[in-house]
Amino acid sequence: MKKILQVQNLTKEFKGFKLDNISLSMEKGYIMGFIGPNGAGKSTTIKLIMNLLRKDAGEILVFGKDNIRHEKEIKNRIGFVYDENYYYEELTPLQMKRVFAPLYKNWDDNAFTNYMRRFELPLNKQIKDLSKGMKMKYSLAIALSHNADLLIMDEPTSGLDPIVRRELLDILTSVSREEDKGVFFSTHITSDLDRVADFITFINEGKVVFSSAKDDILENYCLVKGANGLIGEEEKKNFIGIRENRFGFEGLAMDRKNIRKMLGESIVIEKPTLDDIMLYFARRNQDA
Amino acid sequence: MNIIISNSSEEPIYEQIVRQIKNHIMRGELNAGDLLPSIRVLAKELQISVITTKRAYDELEREGYLETVPGKGSYVAAQNKQLLREMRYRIVEEKLAEAVDAAKSIELGKDELLNMLNILYEEE
Amino acid sequence: MLSLMLKDIYLLKRTMAFSALYLVFMLFVFSSLDSAAGVFTFCMVAITHMLMVSSCALDEKNKSDVILNSLPLSRQVIVGARYLMVIIYMLFAVAVYGLGTWVIGMLNMIPNLYYITLDGLIGAFLASSVITSIYLPFYFRLGYIKSRIYYFILFFGLFFGINLLASKVITDSTILSRTGLFLAKQNDTVVGIITAGAAIAMLAISYGISLRLYKKREF
Numbered sequence: 001m002k003k004i005l006q007v008q009n010l011t012k013e014f015k016g017f018k019l020d021n022i023s024l025s026m027e028k029g030y031i032m033g034f035i036g037p038n039g040a041g042k043s044t045t046i047k048l049i050m051n052l053l054r055k056d057a058g059e060i061l062v063f064g065k066d067n068i069r070h071e072k073e074i075k076n077r078i079g080f081v082y083d084e085n086y087y088y089e090e091l092t093p094l095q096m097k098r099v100f101a102p103l104y105k106n107w108d109d110n111a112f113t114n115y116m117r118r119f120e121l122p123l124n125k126q127i128k129d130l131s132k133g134m135k136m137k138y139s140l141a142i143a144l145s146h147n148a149d150l151l152i153m154d155e156p157t158s159g160l161d162p163i164v165r166r167e168l169l170d171i172l173t174s175v176s177r178e179e180d181k182g183v184f185f186s187t188h189i190t191s192d193l194d195r196v197a198d199f200i201t202f203i204n205e206g207k208v209v210f211s212s213a214k215d216d217i218l219e220n221y222c223l224v225k226g227a228n229g230l231i232g233e234e235e236k237k238n239f240i241g242i243r244e245n246r247f248g249f250e251g252l253a254m255d256r257k258n259i260r261k262m263l264g265e266s267i268v269i270e271k272p273t274l275d276d277i278m279l280y281f282a283r284r285n286q287d288a
Numbered sequence: 289m290n291i292i293i294s295n296s297s298e299e300p301i302y303e304q305i306v307r308q309i310k311n312h313i314m315r316g317e318l319n320a321g322d323l324l325p326s327i328r329v330l331a332k333e334l335q336i337s338v339i340t341t342k343r344a345y346d347e348l349e350r351e352g353y354l355e356t357v358p359g360k361g362s363y364v365a366a367q368n369k370q371l372l373r374e375m376r377y378r379i380v381e382e383k384l385a386e387a388v389d390a391a392k393s394i395e396l397g398k399d400e401l402l403n404m405l406n407i408l409y410e411e412e
Numbered sequence: 413m414l415s416l417m418l419k420d421i422y423l424l425k426r427t428m429a430f431s432a433l434y435l436v437f438m439l440f441v442f443s444s445l446d447s448a449a450g451v452f453t454f455c456m457v458a459i460t461h462m463l464m465v466s467s468c469a470l471d472e473k474n475k476s477d478v479i480l481n482s483l484p485l486s487r488q489v490i491v492g493a494r495y496l497m498v499i500i501y502m503l504f505a506v507a508v509y510g511l512g513t514w515v516i517g518m519l520n521m522i523p524n525l526y527y528i529t530l531d532g533l534i535g536a537f538l539a540s541s542v543i544t545s546i547y548l549p550f551y552f553r554l555g556y557i558k559s560r561i562y563y564f565i566l567f568f569g570l571f572f573g574i575n576l577l578a579s580k581v582i583t584d585s586t587i588l589s590r591t592g593l594f595l596a597k598q599n600d601t602v603v604g605i606i607t608a609g610a611a612i613a614m615l616a617i618s619y620g621i622s623l624r625l626y627k628k629r630e631f
Contacts, residue, residue: 030338051481054628072484088422088423100483169335
């Protein structure tokens with residue numbers, strides 16, 4: 001399979017924050033969720049990919065090509081949606097389109113018109129008068145109207161209501177499944193990704209915790225619940241994290257068979273959500 | 289063909305797909321030579337990962353239920369009648385084993401169990 | 413490049429209309445002063461800069477550096493478009509001034525109206541270029557908000573400087589008169605070419621500096 005995004009040992013240091021040796025890669029036609037708590041380095045990574053920040057070390061290949069040396073060619077094939085509206089609020093969607101369209105080699109005006117109609121977006125209202133959801137959909141319409149092969153989204157769902165979020169996810173799945181586009185999607189709302197994502201890259205405090213197929217991740221980890229007396233210091237070593245309350249404990253662990261053997265039949269073992277996994281990993285790092 | 293995915297089930301999603309497609313084949317709702325939706329279409333429709341659907345199809349192929357023709361798609365494999373029968377036979381066996389286990393757990397005797405079976409068998 | 417220029421025109425439509433009104437107002441103000449000849453230079457510099465700064469301010473407000481640099485656009489083009497737009501603003505200022513004086517002259521509303529001459533045009537072009545060339549590198553290095561501080565210092569510095577220079581010219585005009593004499597010996601075309609050439613060279617150097625600074629920017 002052809003890799004459309006490869007990040008190798010990417011490092012970038014700011015005052016008080018370091019993106020440390022990030023590596024990940026994805027293929028076309030798949031959706032990769034890029035998750036992590038706020039401040040984990042998701043936006044920094046995306047900005048480095050888009051060459052908005054300059055890396056200290058490492059390599060970024062998009063469509064197999066260096067993202068700086070082939071910047072223009074690459075950006076012709078990337079559609080982007082950012083969490084804030086970075087468009088000119090004083091312009092109308094139509095005016096903004098007239099500015100953007102000539103910049104893209106493969107601009108498809110029919111596609112744009114169709115998306116504008118499908119999203120029920122006004123052409124002649126100032127962008128600042130659109131709702132947050134409409135602004136996101138407008139960004140998406142632009143991102144999908146120039147035959148991009150890779151969609152890069154930085155927290156596109158933040159601040160949106162569940163209906164619009166669902167709508168966005170539907171579109172992303174259909175473009176990735178039908179048109180073979182790759183979708184790289186950062187979010188701290190992981191429930192968006194529990195179902196549709198193919199791969200998950202989880203970063204925390206500037207480091208990659210894991211980057212692999214979502215199914216493997218969800219199968220490898222399990223959520224264990226049981227009575228407080230069951231776990232002592234020795235048992236706790238088998239957990240990534242544990243939360244105890246007066247009536248019992250809940251923890252994230254890896255090998256469910258082993259856990260079952262160790263703790264017996266009285267415990268409840270459940271499938272974790274990405275949120276559970278993220279939470280326990282983030283807590284572990286805080287404690288350490 | 290219906291496939292119902294439960295997110296809250298303990299059963300992994302790919303296994304849910306495998307089980308349901310097998311059932312469709314065994315019940316004769318899917319016949320040899322029928323074209324199945326592509327893994328991408330299935331993933332899109334069910335709103336799940338492509339990797340999950342691919343894994344399900346791989347599993348079905350390995351067990352001989354599906355045949356994949358590159359560039360064309362996945363078809364229901366021609367099932368040997370003998371094989372199909374054997375398969376169903378095995379299911380009966382499995383279910384009976386479960387029944388025996390359940391009976392043993394409440395110390396139900398063999399005669400009583402056979403009796404129960406007789407009644408159930410006649411009922412249908 | 414043209415796209416970015418189109419964007420500025422969309423954004424500045426209102427500011428442009430406003431600057432036309434401003435120009436008429438200035439014509440009236442200056443007509444009551446003795447130095448009517450300065451009105452053209454002043455208006456052109458003022459309009460060019462009002463438009464340039466408004467455009468920079470809107471870009472900053474919309475955080476558009478992030479968008480512009482995510483598009484298939486090189487930083488050369490982003491910087492270049494700004495400089496080209498300044499030339500468009502100058503042309504706009506000239507056109508509006510020409511039109512304004514023509515209409516006012518027809519209506520005979522102001523007694524000592526200063527019409528555009530080639531000398532005046534070149535002088536105004538030079539003055540606008542100087543301020544642009546100094547301002548834009550600051551803008552590309554620091555962004556609009558921070559660049560404003562430098563801008564004010566420079567802008568006022570220049571204006572007081574010009575005043576000082578002007579008063580010097582009136583009282584003791586050795587330096588300028590010598591330059592003036594040199595220029596006076598040449599014919600108008602040569603003077604025009606030298607001045608315009610200087611202005612263009614300045615813009616070109618400024619573009620080079622801006623680009624170098626902008627290439628180092630992070631967003």
